[in-house]
Structures are given as C-alpha cells and as structure tokens.
Amino acid sequence: MGVRIPSSRALRRLEEELEEDHVPLPDEPELRAWVIEELHAVRRPPVHERRRAFYGSFVMPPGRSLLVGGDLSDVVELGDYDIALGRRFADGRSTFLVRHPDGTTALACFRRAVQYEADLVEIQEATGAVIAQRTVMGTARLFVEAGVIEWNGHRWSQRATAAARVPAVARHAVGVSLEVVEGLLDLCVHWLSPGQVGGTVVLVLTSAQRMLDYVDADDSIPAPPLSVRHREHFPAFLAAMSQTDLATVLDDEGNARAMGVGLRSTASADLLVSDRRGMRHRSGRRFSFDHPQAIVFVISEDGPVTVFSDGAEIATSGLVTQPLIARSIAPTEEQRCARCRRLIEVIVGVSATTTSACPVCGALEGFEETTVVGVVKEATWRAVDLDPQRPSRPPAAPAHLALGDLTATHPS
Incomplete structure (x- = not known):
C-alpha cells in the first residue's frame, strides 16, 4: 500500500x-x-x-x-x-x-x-x-x-488542564496544602472526566468527622487509606467511584474518609441556590453554600469538571465561553449581596459583556455598575475552631498563584 x-x-x-x-x-x-x-x-x-x-x-x-x-x-x-x-x-x-x-x-x-x-x-x-x-x-x-x-x-x-485551575481553587482551599489541591484536580480532570466517571468529591477544610454529621451516610461505605496526594492511588479511586453512587468525602489532608455519601441541603440553600445542569450540580452547589468549610468538585459523565465554593462556581475544566478576569486586576470593592448575604469581589465602573449578578444566588440588585469577579472565601469557621482573635479572612494566595482565573460566572 x-x-x-x-x-x-x-x-x-x-x-x-x-x-x-x-x-x-x-x-x-x-x-x-x-x-x-x-x-x-x-x-x-x-x-x-x-x-x-x-x-x-x-x-x-x-x-x-x-x-x-x-x-x-x-x-x-x-x-x-x-x-x-x-x-x-x-x-x-x-x-x-x-x-x-x-x-x-x-x-x-x-x-x-x-x-x-x-x-x-x-x-x-x-x-x-x-x-x-x-x-x-x-x-x-x-x-x-x-x-x-x-x-x-x-x-x-x-x-483546560488541571494545572490551569489550581490558582482559582487554591484561593478557596483555606488551610489545605497545594499538593492536595493539585492532586484532587488532577484526579477529577485527567482521570475521572476522560474515564466518563460522573461523581461528586467533597474536600473538607475542617474536621471531616464533624462534616459527616451533616450528610446522609446510611448507604455509605468506609474508604481504605487512599489519598489524592499519591498518584498511584488514582486508579483505585477511578475503579471505586465508577461503581459507587453519590459523593466521596476527603479530609483536609486529601485522605478518603467515606464514599457513597448523600449531600443534604437546607431550606435556605434550596431557595437561594440553583443550577440547571442537573441534580449532581445542584446538590453540590447547595452543599457548598450551606458549608463554606467544604469545596465541592462535580464531575459530569460527559466530561466537564465544576468546582463550587460558598454556593458559587469558582472553576471549570469545560469550554471557556466568556473572557477570564485576571487576578492581576485587583477588585476595587467587596460588597455583600443583599439576597444571599455572601461577600462578593467586584470591579466598580467596568462594563461587563453580560449583565452582572451575584455568582451565588443570581441577584441583580447592587451589581448594576460592576463587573463581578467572584465570591470571597470568608473562612469564619477558622475563627471559631482555631483562635477567637484570628481574622476571618483567609491569607492572600502565594505570589506564584497571584494570577488565578476566577470568572464572572452566574447561576444558570
């Protein structure tokens, strides 16, 4: 031939x-x-x-x-x-x-x-x-x-690759090492997603045992000592999650604590937070709203990975449909949404390509003359759990993470 x-x-x-x-x-x-x-x-x-x-x-x-x-x-x-x-x-x-x-x-x-x-x-x-x-x-x-x-x-x-989404997620992963964030994104974006394994992973930023008190664990199974910090464990995560419904819970060290966990939401979350992409996205988004001390990773069976914090989407591996706002453009103001009471980063006086709205609840009031950058991780639980005098705001991202890519996403 x-x-x-x-x-x-x-x-x-x-x-x-x-x-x-x-x-x-x-x-x-x-x-x-x-x-x-x-x-x-x-x-x-x-x-x-x-x-x-x-x-x-x-x-x-x-x-x-x-x-x-x-x-x-x-x-x-x-x-x-x-x-x-x-x-x-x-x-x-x-x-x-x-x-x-x-x-x-x-x-x-x-x-x-x-x-x-x-x-x-x-x-x-x-x-x-x-x-x-x-x-x-x-x-x-x-x-x-x-x-x-x-x-x-x-x-x-x-x-996008997992590495491209590390800065956006790391800014919200208060108290969690960069190694855990990188490993979890790598697992979700380059293993579960191309393997067409849909699922939800909850990364707990505080006591994982305390978090298990707020979920439906009736049908859950205990997890062996697997960790997203070890790449050699990824095939085991892939195999187990392809056979297990509901969510996998990880502690702040990246260790698996439970699988097959159901995520509950409060009446407030049901009222304020929605997502048209389906039940998995909706429950993950609402759970992150109720529990700021958790970050939720949702993997769709058709590929995209979406990360939620405080009820807002903070990163996605899917197609980029709107321009990214570089973190080098510092927000000029932080304002609290009148509806959901979340603190939002905005740039005042910059015309956005779309109507600005709260990235958590979709409220328009107060965002008319702004470009929304993203939701602020206030980390109030750290002030309670660790030190009454500790500031509730998380520390600034390391210098090499200063160019994150939070987007002005809106509930869809």
Whole structure:
C-alpha cells in the first residue's frame, strides 16, 4: 500500500477549521505547519485491511528535551527517513514520532503505555511538546500548554488542564496544602472526566468527622487509606467511584474518609441556590453554600469538571465561553449581596459583556455598575475552631498563584 500525502488544500482547510475554533497553535510558522500536518495524520489516518491505524507524535519546541522522567526508554533517531513511513512505527501508546526543531525526526519509545490523558498531560507539561494522538477509541486530540483539544466529529473542543485551575481553587482551599489541591484536580480532570466517571468529591477544610454529621451516610461505605496526594492511588479511586453512587468525602489532608455519601441541603440553600445542569450540580452547589468549610468538585459523565465554593462556581475544566478576569486586576470593592448575604469581589465602573449578578444566588440588585469577579472565601469557621482573635479572612494566595482565573460566572 502506498503512502498518502495530504494535499496543501486539505492542510489549508484544516488550518481554517482550527482558527475558527480558536485552537492555539505555535506562532513559529514551521512548527505551526508541522502541528497541522500531525493533526491531519491523527484525524485521517491511512486504512489498512479495513483498520485505521493508531498514531501519536511530539512536535518539540526549540530548547526543550524529551529526556525527562523515568518512563522514556529510548529515542531512535530516524535521520532522513520518510516521515509518512515513520508514522507507521508510532502507535500513540508506547511509541511516538518526534519532530525536532531542526527538521529531523525520531521515535520515542516508552517502557510502558502512556496513552492516557493523565500521562500525556504530564509529558506535555514536562517537555513543552505539542502532542497529537489518535486514541484506541478513534478520537483525535491535541495536548498543548493551554489544555486538551479534541475533535468530536463536528468541531474542535477545548478543555483546560488541571494545572490551569489550581490558582482559582487554591484561593478557596483555606488551610489545605497545594499538593492536595493539585492532586484532587488532577484526579477529577485527567482521570475521572476522560474515564466518563460522573461523581461528586467533597474536600473538607475542617474536621471531616464533624462534616459527616451533616450528610446522609446510611448507604455509605468506609474508604481504605487512599489519598489524592499519591498518584498511584488514582486508579483505585477511578475503579471505586465508577461503581459507587453519590459523593466521596476527603479530609483536609486529601485522605478518603467515606464514599457513597448523600449531600443534604437546607431550606435556605434550596431557595437561594440553583443550577440547571442537573441534580449532581445542584446538590453540590447547595452543599457548598450551606458549608463554606467544604469545596465541592462535580464531575459530569460527559466530561466537564465544576468546582463550587460558598454556593458559587469558582472553576471549570469545560469550554471557556466568556473572557477570564485576571487576578492581576485587583477588585476595587467587596460588597455583600443583599439576597444571599455572601461577600462578593467586584470591579466598580467596568462594563461587563453580560449583565452582572451575584455568582451565588443570581441577584441583580447592587451589581448594576460592576463587573463581578467572584465570591470571597470568608473562612469564619477558622475563627471559631482555631483562635477567637484570628481574622476571618483567609491569607492572600502565594505570589506564584497571584494570577488565578476566577470568572464572572452566574447561576444558570
């Protein structure tokens, strides 16, 4: 069977598609052209005996190396070997075609399969490579610094990585280590979500045992000593949550405390807080409103991960549909919502693209001339539990987290 070379017209059409769907591509013309070629290869692979090949490749940026981590076994340099033929040896699981900045190619051979989203996100972050892959399910996807991009048969869709959402969640995870926040987001965004495992995870910022007094634990099961701080525990979380309904509760150290827990809500939460995305989102959002000492992570079966604090959405891994407000633009005012009484960060006198409303209850009153940044984590429970003289406001985020991405989200 001959090797089919894509026409320049086909590549131009693909480039136009990517631009229309706002897919981030390298600025450097040559690297950009290579990424487009690799995306064409993963979306339209050759057919041999009625089978479409699996495939994967790395387009390396200047000054970066694949020689990181312990899973890479060998890099076989291909010299002037034909690229189209070289693709036959790259299965997108244990072997990947490498395109170096100098125009040469190689085969990266790994000791184990690195076909899963979590593996490739980790490699992308470590190497800076643009990774194209056709999965065993026939999905064409691209891994870039900004996130994971997939072809759904109609358009290119984009999801943020777990790392991109750490600053927004860390600002609300008062008293919890960054390691726990990173691990939990990694589990939800890159394991449960691509595994199509829907569920709810409650991260308790205070006594987990006290929190269990406010949930329905009649059908719950005790959890073994698993922790989101240990990546090797993630397959166990994935397996158990795919077989267990309701919520999983973690303590402030990231340790699993119970699974199959029902979340209750008060009459006030039922009145003030809603979410049209379904029962799982609605119960998680209301529980976070009733219990500011908890952050709730909701994983949809169809992919997106949403994080709630104080009844408001503080982060999502789904498509970004409105511009992000950088934390470098400091809010000029904090005001309390007249309806739900939550403290809200706002920028006064900045015209928003949509009508501003309380991100918790949707109230419009008082937000007419503002752009809403997000809900404030007041952490009043710490003043009660730890020190009567302790300020109720959480400490500022570390300097390297100062550019979080709280969005002006509204209850939908």
